[in-house]
Amino acid sequence: MHAMALAADGSKPLEAVARAREAWRTEVVRGLREMRAKLGLPWARLRSAAELAEDDDDRAVAEDERLVALLDKGLVQPLAINALFRALIRITNPNATAAFTRFFPLGLISLALAVPSRSELRCSWDALSLGNKCCDDSLAPDGPTEWEDAHYEAGKALLATGDVDALRDWARHGIPSSLRFDAWLALLLVAPSHDNALHFDALLGEVEAWDFAIDAPLRADINATANDEHYFVFLDLIRDVALAFVRDRTLPSLLALPGISLVDPSSGAAYPPCGVVPPEGLAHMIAPLAYLSSAPDGVYSVFRALYTRHLVRLSALASGSESLLTLAAAFETWLAELDPVLAAHCTAIGAPPLRAAFPWLVRGFSSFLPPGQLLALWDRIVAYDSLYVVPALAVGIFTLRASSLLECASPQDVAGVLSNLSACFSATTRLDH
Amino acid sequence: MKVSARLMTRLDGGRSASTPSLAMVAGSGVGGGDVAGNGDGGLAMRSRTSSPASLRAATSGSASASVPGSSSGAGIAVRWATTSSNIVRDALEAQDGWVRVELPRETGALGGSGALSSSDEGWDVLWGDCNTVRDVMSGRRLATGARINHFRNHYELTRKDLMTKNLKAKRRMAMKAGNAVAAAYYDILPASYALPQDYALFLEEFRRSRGATWIMKPIARSQGRGIFLFNKLSQVSSWRKNAPGVGAMASSGGGSSSGVATPAAAAAASAGGDAYVVQQYVTNPYLIGGKKFDLRLYVAVLSYSPLVVYVYRSGFARFSSVRFSADASELSNSLMHLTNVAVQKKSASYAAESGAKWRLANLKRYLLTRHSASTIDAAFARIQELIVASLRGVEEVIASDKAAFELYGYDVLLDDELRPWLLEVNASPSMSAENQEDYNLKFGLISDTLALLNLDGLLPTRYPLQVGGFDLVYWNGPPARPDPPLLTSFLGARNDRETQLPELLGPSYVVPMPESKF
Numbered sequence: 001m002h003a004m005a006l007a008a009d010g011s012k013p014l015e016a017v018a019r020a021r022e023a024w025r026t027e028v029v030r031g032l033r034e035m036r037a038k039l040g041l042p043w044a045r046l047r048s049a050a051e052l053a054e055d056d057d058d059r060a061v062a063e064d065e066r067l068v069a070l071l072d073k074g075l076v077q078p079l080a081i082n083a084l085f086r087a088l089i090r091i092t093n094p095n096a097t098a099a100f101t102r103f104f105p106l107g108l109i110s111l112a113l114a115v116p117s118r119s120e121l122r123c124s125w126d127a128l129s130l131g132n133k134c135c136d137d138s139l140a141p142d143g144p145t146e147w148e149d150a151h152y153e154a155g156k157a158l159l160a161t162g163d164v165d166a167l168r169d170w171a172r173h174g175i176p177s178s179l180r181f182d183a184w185l186a187l188l189l190v191a192p193s194h195d196n197a198l199h200f201d202a203l204l205g206e207v208e209a210w211d212f213a214i215d216a217p218l219r220a221d222i223n224a225t226a227n228d229e230h231y232f233v234f235l236d237l238i239r240d241v242a243l244a245f246v247r248d249r250t251l252p253s254l255l256a257l258p259g260i261s262l263v264d265p266s267s268g269a270a271y272p273p274c275g276v277v278p279p280e281g282l283a284h285m286i287a288p289l290a291y292l293s294s295a296p297d298g299v300y301s302v303f304r305a306l307y308t309r310h311l312v313r314l315s316a317l318a319s320g321s322e323s324l325l326t327l328a329a330a331f332e333t334w335l336a337e338l339d340p341v342l343a344a345h346c347t348a349i350g351a352p353p354l355r356a357a358f359p360w361l362v363r364g365f366s367s368f369l370p371p372g373q374l375l376a377l378w379d380r381i382v383a384y385d386s387l388y389v390v391p392a393l394a395v396g397i398f399t400l401r402a403s404s405l406l407e408c409a410s411p412q413d414v415a416g417v418l419s420n421l422s423a424c425f426s427a428t429t430r431l432d433h
Numbered sequence: 434m435k436v437s438a439r440l441m442t443r444l445d446g447g448r449s450a451s452t453p454s455l456a457m458v459a460g461s462g463v464g465g466g467d468v469a470g471n472g473d474g475g476l477a478m479r480s481r482t483s484s485p486a487s488l489r490a491a492t493s494g495s496a497s498a499s500v501p502g503s504s505s506g507a508g509i510a511v512r513w514a515t516t517s518s519n520i521v522r523d524a525l526e527a528q529d530g531w532v533r534v535e536l537p538r539e540t541g542a543l544g545g546s547g548a549l550s551s552s553d554e555g556w557d558v559l560w561g562d563c564n565t566v567r568d569v570m571s572g573r574r575l576a577t578g579a580r581i582n583h584f585r586n587h588y589e590l591t592r593k594d595l596m597t598k599n600l601k602a603k604r605r606m607a608m609k610a611g612n613a614v615a616a617a618y619y620d621i622l623p624a625s626y627a628l629p630q631d632y633a634l635f636l637e638e639f640r641r642s643r644g645a646t647w648i649m650k651p652i653a654r655s656q657g658r659g660i661f662l663f664n665k666l667s668q669v670s671s672w673r674k675n676a677p678g679v680g681a682m683a684s685s686g687g688g689s690s691s692g693v694a695t696p697a698a699a700a701a702a703s704a705g706g707d708a709y710v711v712q713q714y715v716t717n718p719y720l721i722g723g724k725k726f727d728l729r730l731y732v733a734v735l736s737y738s739p740l741v742v743y744v745y746r747s748g749f750a751r752f753s754s755v756r757f758s759a760d761a762s763e764l765s766n767s768l769m770h771l772t773n774v775a776v777q778k779k780s781a782s783y784a785a786e787s788g789a790k791w792r793l794a795n796l797k798r799y800l801l802t803r804h805s806a807s808t809i810d811a812a813f814a815r816i817q818e819l820i821v822a823s824l825r826g827v828e829e830v831i832a833s834d835k836a837a838f839e840l841y842g843y844d845v846l847l848d849d850e851l852r853p854w855l856l857e858v859n860a861s862p863s864m865s866a867e868n869q870e871d872y873n874l875k876f877g878l879i880s881d882t883l884a885l886l887n888l889d890g891l892l893p894t895r896y897p898l899q900v901g902g903f904d905l906v907y908w909n910g911p912p913a914r915p916d917p918p919l920l921t922s923f924l925g926a927r928n929d930r931e932t933q934l935p936e937l938l939g940p941s942y943v944v945p946m947p948e949s950k951f
Contacts, residue, residue: 152805177802229870230795233722233752290722291802372798 016093017319024087024317025260028277032078032214032262039070041213043271052208067219077217077280079260084279084315085358088328091317108332108354115330121388125172152176159186171383174376181292181302187382188305200297203244210247214272218242222283230371234290241286241300245307246272254308257316257323279315284367288374310381314362314390322387327361328354331391335398342402351411356418357394364390511888516561520864520872524879525560527945531888536565554579557888560879563587563861575836580886583860584737584837590827591841591860593652593710594627600826601625619826621819621855625712627652635711639666646714662714669711715854719847721799726752727856728793730843730924732820733882733903737833741896742824743885743903744817746928747874748793792870797925804851812851814921819845819853821907840882869951876947877902877930884934891938899923900937901930 036043051059067075089108151173158167159182167186175183185192222239225231231238245251252259252275259276263269272278285307289299316323335353336343346353360368364387365377380389397418398405404417511531515522525531534556558580559569566583575581589595600619607615624642626635628649639647644664651659663669718725731745791799800809820843842862846854864879866872881901884892898905898912904923905912920926934944 148806176806177798178805180802229791232789233724233791235722237722291799294721294803 014093014319017091017317017325020087020091021317028079028260029262032277035076035078036213039073039075041216043213045211047209047211063219067216070216071220075216075220079277079279079315081280081359081362084362088317088325108352109329115326115333116388125384155179155183159183168383171379175379180375181298184302184382188309190301190305196301197297200244200300203247204240206247207243212246212272214246214278215243218246218278221280225283225287231287231290234287237290237296237299238283238286240296241303242283244300246274246278249273251275251308255312256309257313257318259312276312281363281367284363285311288366288371291371291375310387311364313387314364324361327387327391330388331357331361331394334391334395338395339399339402342398342405345406346414349408349410351414353398356414360394361390365393511558512556513558514556516565517864520866520875521560521879524876524883524945528883529943558886579836580838581836582838582840584834584839585832587831587839587860589830591858593650593857594708596858597622597625597627597710599830603826618822621822623713623715623854625710628709628711646716648712648714650710650712652708652710715846715848717849719849719851724752726750728845730845731862731878732841732843733838733885734824735838735885737828737831739909740824740828740907742821742907744820744906744924745878746902746904746923746926750791750793750796752789793925794927810921813924816845816853817906817922817924819855823855823858838886869949872950873947880945881930891942893937897937899933901934902928
């Protein structure tokens with residue numbers, strides 16, 4: 001067995017998880033190959049001069065028609081959420097049986113993973129506690145309060161000074177929407193420079209010149225946002241950012257956790273060039289950022305930084321450092337501690353909480369909350385530099401709806417109770433801590 | 434007639450002020466508390482204003498059936514009639530205890546009406562299309578207490594040429610008097626001219642603003658038919674040549690239903706001698722996602738003298754489905770420039786589920802991410818000011834009628850400096866819905882309009898500051914408020930009608946709720 005390198009936070013990665021990751025990667029790659037073969041798409045195709053000369057509108061119509069034809073032939077997402085879920089719960093560690101570790105799994109995750117305890121979180125997330133004010137307490141667009149005005153002025157001043165630590169402290173109380181773009185760029189450590197715009201333009205050029213096989217499922221994903229009342233206006237923007245994203249060769253070096261992709265053994269080049277097979281719902285993660293800036297290159301810079309630093313973990317099977325596995329384990333542990341009756345009840349009726357909460361975790365709530373609330377949640381991710389708010393919110397939702405859930409008798413009922421999340425947000429961040 | 438349980442509890446609870454003697458005394462006028470002036474006036478009494486129904490009972494004696502056994506005159510159900518078969522009818526049916534009646538057949542002009550008596554029309558509220566209303570109202574006064582949903586000459590506001598004429602007249606008067614503030618106040622339309630009568634003036638302005646784009650709009654058409662853009666006089670001349678009576682081009686027949694916006698198609702569409710309004714086109718609209726949008730806002734006017742205006746908090750922003758470009762070559766692309774839903778529906782990328790529309794609150798939320806809260810507050814305040822200015826512009830021209838009220842659909846465009854421009858006022862805004870959200874909004878809108886009419890006598894004062902989703906924005910002047918509100922305008926603010934209405938009208942009031950239709 002080759003030795004495993006230490007992870008960035010000094011912990012040793014689990015072999016069991018690494019092996020599961022490999023198996024998952026093989027599955028995704030095989031799925032991708034099959035899709036390509038079945039639909040007859042080349043990996044990458046240089047567009048002909050005739051195509052390039054086409055009018056924008058005509059080209060869009062032609063692309064749509066092609067997509068419809070592919071969907072009829074059976075186009076599926078290569079990295080689907082359900083498949084990821086099954087891969088996740090399959091992970092077991094034969095070295096550490098329950099008899100040995102005295103750890104009895106409470107939910108679907110059968111590994112004993114270290115997750116922060118609730119009291120630890122309570123300390124570090126002080127600003128979210130009920131005593132302190134946050135600038136999105138009332139998420140309705142009514143008039144601003146005095147405290148909000150003061151908060152806004154403080155933020156503007158901090159952005160001008162460029163002091164990132166002070167800005168981070170300030171941001172923990174929420175970020176006013178007109179400052180969000182600049183604040184995120186600063187907190188995600190994106191240096192504003194002209195290179196960003198040039199880089200994005202270059203990527204757009206590649207989007208026009210090359211047609212990838214991976215574009216097909218991505219376009220289907222993008223079109224799903226066209227039916228969303230909050231995002232249909234920004235369809236063009238989302239499309240540009242998503243297609244540019246998969247072609248970005250600078251991405252693999254920036255990723256916090258390695259992504260799943262096809263790697264050519266001889267040259268080491270990854271397909272797609274960004275080093276990540278786009279997970280199902282990628283377009284929905286880009287969409288809320290359209291509310292930050294109307295300039296596509298601005299949205300792209302923010303998305304790239306946000307994805308490489310945080311969102312990539314949401315579909316990563318790895319041990320330690322806030323991967324999907326750890327977040328899922330955190331969710332189950334906290335729910336079991338807070339409301340064991342609820343957790344047991346749901347498991348007993350065949351609807352384990354993790355199954356219902358899983359899509360929320362993988363997507364970071366992106367298609368489940370309206371943009372205002374979602375961006376407030378992601379504010380906390382950026383401000384605390386941690387994804388643990390996501391499972392925390394999931395636990396909060398469960399406890400908020402506990403009384404309805406306890407009355408459920410089947411998985412369908414549970415799904416019904418949890419289908420509309422728009423009212424949950426402000427209550428639940430307070431609820432947990 | 435059936436009486437609802439709610440009315441019965443009101444009678445027993447004695448909350449209403451309509452004991453028999455009071456009803457007799459108040460029978461001389463419509464509604465108690467006839468205060469002309471600002472705000473809530475000095476009448477702080479919490480007793481309910483007497484309803485038209487109770488007055489009818491009091492004054493008409495034996496003609497209407499009172500509830501046997503009740504001594505109070507307030508036990509009469511409200512009678513409604515309508516010519517609509519969509520959301521308006523649904524909202525009327527959902528009102529607690531109201532009864533539908535048929536319109537009397539012969540509502541002829543000049544006296545020979547089919548009304549039951551001179552003091553009773555047979556209905557308390559009529560919500561009809563413009564033609565029916567015109568027939569009912571022609572040549573006579575309606576009986577006391579009846580409400581009808583159009584003013585006799587609403588076209589002074591809703592026809593593009595007359596609106597232009599009235600507003601320009603107000604502007605001219607203000608400028609002559611040297612009142613720059615008032616002149617700016619009425620400057621809510623882009624430069625407009627009615628054709629063919631003002632052609633000479635238009636020509637002068639056209640030459641002065643070389644290169645500007647103009648839009649030609651037919652006066653009597655809706656849904657984007659017959660509209661086209663131009664920036665060269667030659668395009669207008671070709672239209673004039675093809676104008677009706679000089680042989681409209683038959684080859685582009687059916688041009689009224691296609692999306693093609695060329696002068697030839699417009700000429701074909703105008704068969705029958707429509708007049709046009711030519712207006713300077715706003716080439717710098719505010720864009721979201723690169724797309725142009727306009728706002729549909731709802732405004733209720735309960736009377737023109739004194740002018741009483743309520744603005745609804747919810748509305749829509751309607752998007753074009755194509756990226757906007759002020760390029761001269763794209764002038765004939767109606768999809769890009771015309772945001773009417775009827776035109777956009779034909780686009781391939783029309784987002785049917787959302788109807789290419791955003792709720793006003795959503796738009797406001799988005800704008801707040803791009804501009805500071807005070808900028809947006811000021812922008813919405815200007816929109817509200819525009820609405821009031823347009824009504825004050827026709828205040829003296831519209832024949833006020835105690836019976837009439839009107840619900841207008843305002844089309845407003847925002848330019849990239851967040852300045853609003855008035856495009857059009859509709860007297861019969863579309864009341865069909867494409868999805869459940871649309872339906873809920875329009876249902877609440879009609880229901881709240883009916884609440885404003887105070888047919889049940891439940892309103893605590895004549896013109897409360899907020900009724901459901903409506904906010905009072907003008908009553909012979911800006912309404913007086915006890916505390917300065919956080920927002921200058923409540924457009925796009927949270928519509929809390931479900932909690933506000935029971936607070937206002939009493940806990941026994943049942944808020945009519947829309948059914949699930951989709």
